[in-house]
Amino acid sequence: MLDIYHWEPNANSGKPLLAVLEKGVAYTSHFIDMLAFDQHKPEYLAVNPNGTIPAMVHDGTLVLESTAMIDYIDMVFSGPRLRPSDPFELWRMRWWCRFFDQYVGPSASQLGWSTFVGPMVRQRDPDTLRAAIERIPLKERRVAWSKAIYGTFSEEELTESRARLLSGTLAIDAALGTHDWIAGESCTAADLAGFMMLFGLPMMFPEAANNERTPHFMAWLRRVGSRPSVGSALGKGSGRFAERFNQLLAGEGAK
């Protein structure tokens, strides 16, 4: 029995979804509305006391950490491999996963929150919002949410995030100039994770990601985006990100 608790097929929530869909694993989807703070409510805390999403429960065992969940799914279930058998490509997969998770991912997410999500959430009742933040179990997450909701990113932080996205997309583009998939010759966890972190970038920050500046990066987004697993994953959310996604696939240079 495999249960996956997730928000929209975007960023971290999308990673375990893509992994099970790639491998054709049967699972039960539980949509947790992150913007309604369902992840900090008692029903969900009974599943994952940390109050983070995504989470996965397999035969009674709680499995966390979205990128490491892909390893877990790949180790436990049959189906196409999501990790390279070549040790050096495996290292490169790890390296890019970290680059996505800890370098470009948080920068993209900061821009996304300051531009789109933050203003949307701030329209809610301030007392309700404050109470929702106080319920968050982990201190790190409390700080992150409070920054996200109140838009307290400094101009300096946002400038740094933009700089990281401008240089980060060039690095990704350079890597994809010599191989079709980010770690080498096959589609791996790093492609799934990177796609989920960055598919909104061409729309959100076109100065960094476009067909002229980063053609390999754009072709890769479309290559991953055309996989059947991604189409199925999009059906597991509310459709909030469908427009972003369709624009990406319909863009020039689509393969």
Next chain:
Amino acid sequence: MLTLYHWAPNGPWLKPLIVLAEKNSACTLHPIDILAFEQYGPGMPAPSLETRLNLEGEGPLLVHDGRQLTESFFMAEYLDTVLEGPALRPSHPVAFNRMLAWARFINEVFMPAANTLGCKQYLAPALAGKKPPAETLDRIALSFVREGWKRAYDGNYPQELLAESRRKVGLALERIEGALAAGPWILGQAYSLTDIDAFAICRSLPLLTPDLVANQPRCVEWLARMEERPAVRKSLAVGNWKQPETAFAPGPEHARWG
């Protein structure tokens, strides 16, 4: 051909040394003086796309048949995959997941915190009064590594940063203490890369945060258990450092967003 470019056996440099010793594997050791910035000098191979951007900050470089690897934990995983000898990664998927989760926590929370305290206590005093090598620092690709060096030269560690670092170190020790309840090792019955990963960072804590270590009796026992391993003793003796646990250079950044 396996070559490891390394500094003192502490922090990220200690991890691959222990793995190599546990595996009893031959490797050409190439010591570099990090404080003399030899890692950016002409004696090093030209970096690859990935190794130029080292999210670990200053750390070891492994070259295997011309292929370059950085990031001490992933390097340790690689060595465990390609070398003969006792397996250091759990084969059970749940334990494997825990190992990766620990690696992320150690890299993103524990290591930046211990590194900040270590740089303040040992690196900054060693650089006091010296002029930063502006040209070399400008060549460093990642801004937070440049800033880490500048901070050390200026001795500029705000109280808030130190307090936050102490809090994170305390959190890490609590988590390790909790995991060791089902010990003797962090993942349970079997010694693993997670012990090596955590030990390499923990080893300086009796000097940096003695009070926090003393609060966690199982951690104290585990540290002693690690020190007794022949592979660990052999690794700590590399380069004949008097006190390798005082060797610090700018490491990974504190997570920027919470």
